[in-house]
Amino acid sequence: MRDFSNDHSALAINSATVKSLNLQQLVDGCARAGITAIAPWRDLVQAVGIPQAGKMIRDAGLKVTSLVRAGLFTASDAGGRRAAIDDNRRALDEAVGIGAANLLLIAGGLPPGSKDIVGARHQVRDGLATLLPYARQANMPLAMEPLHPMTAADRGCVTTLGNANDLCDELGEGLGVAIDVYHVWWDPTLPREIARAGKRILGYHVCDWLVPTTDLLLDRGMMGDGIIDLKSIRKMVEDAGYNAPVDVEIFSAGNWWKRDPDEVLRICAERFRNVV
Amino acid sequence: MRDFSNDHSALAINSATVKSLNLQQLVDGCARAGITAIAPWRDLVQAVGIPQAGKMIRDAGLKVTSLVRAGLFTASDAGGRRAAIDDNRRALDEAVGIGAANLLLIAGGLPPGSKDIVGARHQVRDGLATLLPYARQANMPLAMEPLHPMTAADRGCVTTLGNANDLCDELGEGLGVAIDVYHVWWDPTLPREIARAGKRILGYHVCDWLVPTTDLLLDRGMMGDGIIDLKSIRKMVEDAGYNAPVDVEIFSAGNWWKRDPDEVLRICAERFRNVV
Numbered sequence: 419m420r421d422f423s424n425d426h427s428a429l430a431i432n433s434a435t436v437k438s439l440n441l442q443q444l445v446d447g448c449a450r451a452g453i454t455a456i457a458p459w460r461d462l463v464q465a466v467g468i469p470q471a472g473k474m475i476r477d478a479g480l481k482v483t484s485l486v487r488a489g490l491f492t493a494s495d496a497g498g499r500r501a502a503i504d505d506n507r508r509a510l511d512e513a514v515g516i517g518a519a520n521l522l523l524i525a526g527g528l529p530p531g532s533k534d535i536v537g538a539r540h541q542v543r544d545g546l547a548t549l550l551p552y553a554r555q556a557n558m559p560l561a562m563e564p565l566h567p568m569t570a571a572d573r574g575c576v577t578t579l580g581n582a583n584d585l586c587d588e589l590g591e592g593l594g595v596a597i598d599v600y601h602v603w604w605d606p607t608l609p610r611e612i613a614r615a616g617k618r619i620l621g622y623h624v625c626d627w628l629v630p631t632t633d634l635l636l637d638r639g640m641m642g643d644g645i646i647d648l649k650s651i652r653k654m655v656e657d658a659g660y661n662a663p664v665d666v667e668i669f670s671a672g673n674w675w676k677r678d679p680d681e682v683l684r685i686c687a688e689r690f691r692n693v694v
Numbered sequence: 695m696r697d698f699s700n701d702h703s704a705l706a707i708n709s710a711t712v713k714s715l716n717l718q719q720l721v722d723g724c725a726r727a728g729i730t731a732i733a734p735w736r737d738l739v740q741a742v743g744i745p746q747a748g749k750m751i752r753d754a755g756l757k758v759t760s761l762v763r764a765g766l767f768t769a770s771d772a773g774g775r776r777a778a779i780d781d782n783r784r785a786l787d788e789a790v791g792i793g794a795a796n797l798l799l800i801a802g803g804l805p806p807g808s809k810d811i812v813g814a815r816h817q818v819r820d821g822l823a824t825l826l827p828y829a830r831q832a833n834m835p836l837a838m839e840p841l842h843p844m845t846a847a848d849r850g851c852v853t854t855l856g857n858a859n860d861l862c863d864e865l866g867e868g869l870g871v872a873i874d875v876y877h878v879w880w881d882p883t884l885p886r887e888i889a890r891a892g893k894r895i896l897g898y899h900v901c902d903w904l905v906p907t908t909d910l911l912l913d914r915g916m917m918g919d920g921i922i923d924l925k926s927i928r929k930m931v932e933d934a935g936y937n938a939p940v941d942v943e944i945f946s947a948g949n950w951w952k953r954d955p956d957e958v959l960r961i962c963a964e965r966f967r968n969v970v
Contacts, residue, residue: 528905528921532921533922533923534923535879535923539882566843566844567842567843567844567880568842568907568910570880571880571903571907571920571921572905572906575880577880577881577882578881578882580882580883581882584882603811603846604811604843604846604847604851605843605854606815606852606853606856606857606860607856629804629847629848630910631844631847631910632910634844634906634907634908634910644847645808645809645847646809647809647810647811
């Protein structure tokens with residue numbers, strides 16, 4: 419297991435952690451905090467245009483772990499599903515344009531009015547199958563992130579790492595998984611499924627689960643402030659072969675989003691060294 | 695699959711659905727609504743005393759599906775775990791006293807300050823193993839209810855039906871499962887795990903998952919108001935051999951708990967016939 423105690427060079431900041439910043443501000447803030455990798459959301463890079471975003475990132479010498487996020491394959495009709503594929507192709511082009519190591523995907527929830535989660539998962543599988551040839555040609559891996567079951571209805575019908583691993587088994591090369599502790603920490607099959615994912619682990623994300631949690635989406639905690647056994651999970655992920663950066667992704671409307679971004683980045687780095 | 699469309703004789707009301715009622719009021723309300731089974735919480739029966747509660751229920755001709763709830767095996771130290779076992783023994787006596795078909799259990803969450811969910815699950819297993827001889831002697835089945843992963847930290851570290859089935863395999867006779875759609879609907883392994891549970895299914899609970907959901911505990915929906923495919927899950931449960939009553943359990947601080955309990959019971963019965 420890597421020793422982060424004196425070194426946060428493996429820390430990557432997901433831009434949603436410091437949501438108020440634009441891309442230039444994020445790049446500058448990371449430079450001040452000695453942070454060398456980022457995972458930007460698409461709206462940030464789209465706002466300046468892909469070539470300019472790529473230049474900004476390269477000039478700063480930053481790594482990009484993932485472009486965040488595409489996927490969202492589910493829709494009420496074939497037209498909606500085609501539109502999702504088109505948007506995913508654009509996201510792949512953007513990921514290539516900024517030199518991301520992979521494109522992060524979430525599944526999508528139930529289409530409006532639907533109660534068919536099995537059907538929604540079939541839509542995800544079919545969407546991935548349609549997208550994969552384009553992704554392989556672009557040499558851009560797809561990192562499927564299983565989401566916490568509490569988001570299954572409106573955001574992520576792929577709810578477990580086992581579910582994502584099954585998709586990888588079925589669809590093959592070019593598809594991997596991103597493991598976010600927030601989404602998977604509760605899963606009794608986690609050790610087995612992390613080992614099974616092995617070299618298909620393309621991303622590892624940290625934050626913390628607060629007790630109590632007051633919102634299903636926007637109440638994530640800073641690493642160390644909650645009850646997730648971060649070191650145990652990282653050990654499993656690294657034992658499975660993962661040695662790329664670790665993304666910090668904290669959606670926190672009530673706390674971290676309200677603070678000074680420089681302070682947030684400083685605390686992320688500090689906690690990264692001490693508790694991740 | 696049973697036809698409920700003209701008949702709600704298989705409907706049981708969990709007392710938390712009409713939380714403002716005491717036991718006598720619940721018994722009377724069920725009589726007015728033509729509801730013939732209940733699943734009372736312990737505080738209701740304790741408030742009148744077990745002999746009197748049993749008499750009240752027998753005089754009204756009501757079935758009791760489960761006494762709700764015991765379990766909560768996890769604690770920071772051995773004294774806390776012993777106290778939990780003692781309380782579970784009292785709950786078993788109460789369940790026998792009111793003629794319940796089983797005692798409903800939830801696992802308990804992480805002990806205060808702990809990040810060890812694997813250890814918490816071991817505490818649950820050990821607690822069940824300690825309790826089972828007493829339960830068998832009392833001829834009172836224990837129904838372990840896996841809870842939604844969003845409650846894993848503070849309430850239910852047994853988070854999946856697979857997890858509960860594993861406990862049943864390990865601990866044997868006297869232990870079964872209760873399946874609440876709210877807790878398990880999102881699980882990709884649900885069909886397989888329901889079939890695996892088979893005759894060990896001791897209870898089946900319905901309500902609905904609302905979109906959006908605004909609270910992790912107290913925002914459950916009335917059947918039909920959310921996105922759970924109730925009929926598909928009931929079919930799986932009945933195909934596995936279940937033919938006992940179906941409990942309605944709705945925690946709803948913002949809506950159903952504010953309404954007139956007679957109206958709530960009437961709507962439960964109506965939805966039971968139409969959408970369950």
